[in-house]
Amino acid sequence: MGSALFDTVLVANRGEIAVRVIRTLRSLGVRSVAVYSDADAAAPHVRAADEAVRIGPAAAGESYLSVENVIAAARATGAQAIHPGYGFLSENTAFAAACEQAGIAFVGPPSSAIEAMGDKIRAKQTVAKAGVPVVPGSDGSGLTDDDLASVVADIGYPVLLKPSAGGGGKGMREVHSPEQLADAIAGARREARGSFGDDTLLVERLVTTPRHIEIQVMADAHGAVVHLGERECSLQRRHQKIIEEAPSALLTPAQRDEMGRAACEAARSVGYTGAGTVEFIVSSDRPDEFFFLEMNTRLQVEHPVTEEVTGLDLVELQLRVAAGEPLPITQDDVVLTGHAMEARVYAEAAAVSGDALTFLPSGGPVLDWTPPPGVRVDAGIETGTVVGSDYDPMLAKVIAHGATRDEALRRLDAALRDTVLLGLDSNIGFLRALLADNDVRAGDLDTGLIARRGAALVDDTVPADVLGAVAGLGLLRREPAGPVVDPFDVPGGWRVGEPAWTVSRLVTGGADGAVEVRARGRAAGFDLALPGSGDPGSVPASVAPEAAAVRCRTVAVAPGVVEHTQDGRTRRFAVAEGADGVVWIGRDGQAWGVREQAPTEAAAAAGGAGGPIVSPMPGTVTVVEVADGDTVVAGQKLVVVEAMKMEHVLTAPVDGTVRELRARAGATVAKDAVLLVVEPATQEEQA
Structure with a gap:
């Protein structure tokens, strides 16, 4: 593979896929050009490239989706080829044609193949004529x-x-x-x-109990087409993949060969070149019966699992094919070794609404991103990245390889456990719950599994040691420096006899998560009274009666890291504080944003189901219907927040008075940002 390639390639994408493509370009000695919108001026892919060009404002339609702007950037930088990644313009027929007209190599199939497979009806007719089974x-x-x-x-x-x-x-x-x-x-x-x-x-x-299995194909301009085995993509929510693996636990070698041949025929039927994926639907109980679903005429998000089991760099193969080289491999050269699994890390929080499983988008500054060691991580973020709502919420992919499926699954779960992501909500806890599911572990999958499990995959309780560690952090901050300690400087209301309790109302996951925590002593050894029954496990965030005291200690062991001991068990936590005063604390891959409730908020909440009205997700305030001091009734519209093209109308929980109005139309707000406080009406006022 030592022949010359392009001198300069422009990557027409962002996030983790842009970083991943640039990595291969660097390994090949090819100069890379990144493009970016105003929202991505400081993004990792911009710094990873040899050169970067601004192509427009944050709106994708005026930047990453602008054919004119991308082509102009390629011409200005002397790029001989454009790699589109996935999403955005990767399957845009007009863009592929524009590259051809501009004399710039499009790292993908010809525009005619994109057009043929982009229309599902036409694609189905085309592959059926080639003998590929269709539904x-x-x-x-x-x-x-x-x-x-x-x-x-x-x-x-x-x-x-x-x-x-x-x-x-x-x-x-x-x-x-x-x-x-x-x-x-x-x-x-x-x-x-x-x-x-x-x-x-x-x-x-x-097809009932369907499994989503796709075949990776590679084709060159000289007539060669090979397949690189299959990927199992059945773990989906609302048709969006979450965890992918290669190979599938369902197929036998003979079934793999048959599906691979069908995929190659589908690619040949449209004169395909480059990397593509032919997707099939397979019944769980009838794996010999498979049907063509569609063809993705680009690199797939889940391509790393194929790379891990084949040892091939798919981006390098794409580049060589686009440069006119023949494929350097034949079908006999493709050998699958071991098993690989990939989990997509999203900026979103899993929640249960009624009987439905929902995912609310998150965002904000990344206060700490520490990827796990020992596995492949393709990430588009780093500590300091600000995650907004302009683009897809996928932040990173964690990929683990093992000799067997069980080993790959265990390594993936351990990697997610060791991942630190503070500053915004993510789906890591949900991913770990999914990997622990008995059917998932057994490989008994179908596309409806996540929907059936629903609430069983979501735990919205707050572990007691998380609250204890936050209380210990508060004491740690207030401890006087130096070896000599005046007893009157010790926090917790020191006096003759026992120290007094310091009471805090901590909020996790919005106003409904207010928990009263009582601590006395010093961080190196303090008593903690948690809500609930004293169970050292998890604490329902909506319950706040005082419980029996537990002996604890919290010790800072490194910048941003503390060890907390509670009930004889010591755990290590990553911690960081945002500019909004929210303390983020994480362990085992999960993270909780905790803030102390202000006295006015606490008093309003204690007055009877009132309290702060918070934004359910990062977004933009589009409507403010009230003013400070207004009297409102339960159910009255107060504020509208828009995020990811969804409007969320926030209403008054009780009759009362608007206090501390902070919401302003047009302002961007973080998740759980307090927009206003509803102070409940007194009995006299209600009368």
């Missing part, structure tokens, strides 16, 4: 509602409605009975039109 369903475009109903009548229920354009699960609807069909069609068309500007639908037979 029974509609095979034409422009179907009316009556046409769709006729196809459903032919193939039978259950069925899946899918937009012909776009992906990511948007507009997809499962239909299990005739009574649901009309509303499902209307809803699917409405969402498809809003997301893609095209409400064309297709309908397919719904």
